Amino acid sequence: RGIMKSCTTVRLGCVDLPAFPLQLLLRRHPEWRAYPAAVVDQDKPQGLLLWVNEKARRQGVLPGLRYAAAFSLASTLRAGQVLPAEIDKAGGELVKTLMRFTPEVEPANEEPGVFWLNGAGLQRLYCSPQQWAHAIYQNLRRRGFAVNLAVGFTRFGTYAIAKAKRGATVFHDPATERTAARKAPLQRLNIEPEFRDALLKLGIKTVGDLLLLPSGGVRERFGKEAHRVYRMAADDLWMPLEPKSPEEPLAQKYILDDPEDDATRLLFVMKQSLHPLLAVLAKRHQALVTLWISFVIDHGGRIRESLRPAAPTLDAVQIADLIRLRLESLQLDGGVVEIELTVESCAATLEQLSLFERSVLGQVEGPHRDLEAANRALARVRAEFGNESVVCAQLNDGHLPEARFIWEPLDRVKSPKPKPSTVKTLIRRVRTKPGTLDGAPLRNLTMSW
Numbered sequence: 001r002g003i004m005k006s007c008t009t010v011r012l013g014c015v016d017l018p019a020f021p022l023q024l025l026l027r028r029h030p031e032w033r034a035y036p037a038a039v040v041d042q043d044k045p046q047g048l049l050l051w052v053n054e055k056a057r058r059q060g061v062l063p064g065l066r067y068a069a070a071f072s073l074a075s076t077l078r079a080g081q082v083l084p085a086e087i088d089k090a091g092g093e094l095v096k097t098l099m100r101f102t103p104e105v106e107p108a109n110e111e112p113g114v115f116w117l118n119g120a121g122l123q124r125l126y127c128s129p130q131q132w133a134h135a136i137y138q139n140l141r142r143r144g145f146a147v148n149l150a151v152g153f154t155r156f157g158t159y160a161i162a163k164a165k166r167g168a169t170v171f172h173d174p175a176t177e178r179t180a181a182r183k184a185p186l187q188r189l190n191i192e193p194e195f196r197d198a199l200l201k202l203g204i205k206t207v208g209d210l211l212l213l214p215s216g217g218v219r220e221r222f223g224k225e226a227h228r229v230y231r232m233a234a235d236d237l238w239m240p241l242e243p244k245s246p247e248e249p250l251a252q253k254y255i256l257d258d259p260e261d262d263a264t265r266l267l268f269v270m271k272q273s274l275h276p277l278l279a280v281l282a283k284r285h286q287a288l289v290t291l292w293i294s295f296v297i298d299h300g301g302r303i304r305e306s307l308r309p310a311a312p313t314l315d316a317v318q319i320a321d322l323i324r325l326r327l328e329s330l331q332l333d334g335g336v337v338e339i340e341l342t343v344e345s346c347a348a349t350l351e352q353l354s355l356f357e358r359s360v361l362g363q364v365e366g367p368h369r370d371l372e373a374a375n376r377a378l379a380r381v382r383a384e385f386g387n388e389s390v391v392c393a394q395l396n397d398g399h400l401p402e403a404r405f406i407w408e409p410l411d412r413v414k415s416p417k418p419k420p421s422t423v424k425t426l427i428r429r430v431r432t433k434p435g436t437l438d439g440a441p442l443r444n445l446t447m448s449w
Contacts, residue, residue, distance in 0.1 A: 149169070
């Protein structure tokens with residue numbers, strides 16, 4: 001009974017993967033784990049440090065420093081960039097992993113690698129909060145991540161403890177959590193570097209020291225964002241959990257009127273279902289990774305096939321060609337009465353999205369002209385026949401028709417830019433009966449059309 005009672009009092013958990021982008025960088029460069037390491041916003045001496053590891057912190061390197069200044073403190077510092085797309089992709093995969101332990105997971109928008117989890121209502125799955133926290137902790141450790149975890153009652157309290165303490169920490173009453181959160185060092189929290197440095201100069205190093213300051217003074221001297229951190233630490237700013245809803249698998253089903261075993265007609269049906277799927281993927285800013293095709297045979301059988309393009313894509317022609325090749329190799333025992341297409345996706349690049357939009361618009365506005373391809377073709381013509389072989393006509397003043405234009409060498413093809421028209425359009429009204437024109441000089445003049 002005591003265990004079940006402690007389970008019902010748990011409300012919130014916070015998972016922190018310290019310096020999450022840095023962990024992704026060290027996965028890419030495992031030889032850097034023995035050195036002070038950091039993630040910078042740009043690979044230049046004036047690049048700003050965004051995340052640092054423990055070895056760098058022990059040498060005085062903190063986020064917010066320039067790479068040149070940090071290198072003067074730690075001569076063995078290793079640094080590199082991590083693209084936002086890589087961070088978003090890894091964060092999305094972690095959300096799916098954490099949803100195995102609770103249906104409500106909220107990733108922190110302003111700090112990658114921080115997640116809040118709702119631990120209420122899980123008594124029948126985990127007999128104690130410690131077991132729930134241990135299961136999450138061990139799962140992430142097996143995936144190769146350094147992770148800290150706090151299970152408690154408030155958003156800021158669990159966050160501060162997860163940032164300050166290693167391993168998994170579980171609180172059984174709000175008072176103990178509040179006391180531990182007040183001891184958390186401010187340099188561990190994700191606060192603005194200017195605010196953090198100003199507090200350190202004042203001798204304010206912990207959350208408890210920050211709460212000794214007057215609320216109005218913090219807002220007046222340090223601004224709204226600093227005052228927001230102060231209110232969260234004082235438990236005056238209540239923010240409800242905003243879990244990320246699980247993304248439903250993208251699927252399209254088509255039921256045939258009669259059993260069909262012809263590969264060409266089956267391909268035509270699937271192409272009709274494929275284009276709407278790709279349009280939804282483009283709206284989600286995603287690209288197709290794997291296409292699962294499920295056939296229901298007339299006599300109750302089922303065939304399930306998977307197609308995987310060479311790279312994630314939104315190209316309908318490429319996917320349709322893969323479907324055609326698979327259909328030609330299939331041996332069906334009977335006619336197909338139902339087809340279901342299911343898509344596995346990942347984040348799409350800007351180039352893929354622009355190409356997809358261009359192909360859709362091209363069906364309405366006409367084909368897109370690749371000027372770079374045209375310039376490459378003209379360069380090959382000049383290389384083979386000489387520079388004078390590529391010319392264009394330019395208008396010229398002359399009396400005879402053949403003198404009204406001249407030929408000039410063409411270096412590059414450019415999009416046409418029509419000159420604005422200077423001709424004024426006159427508006428006339430056609431009347432069945434003539435009318436008198438206004439104006440004293442033309443008083444007796446009438447006009448008919």
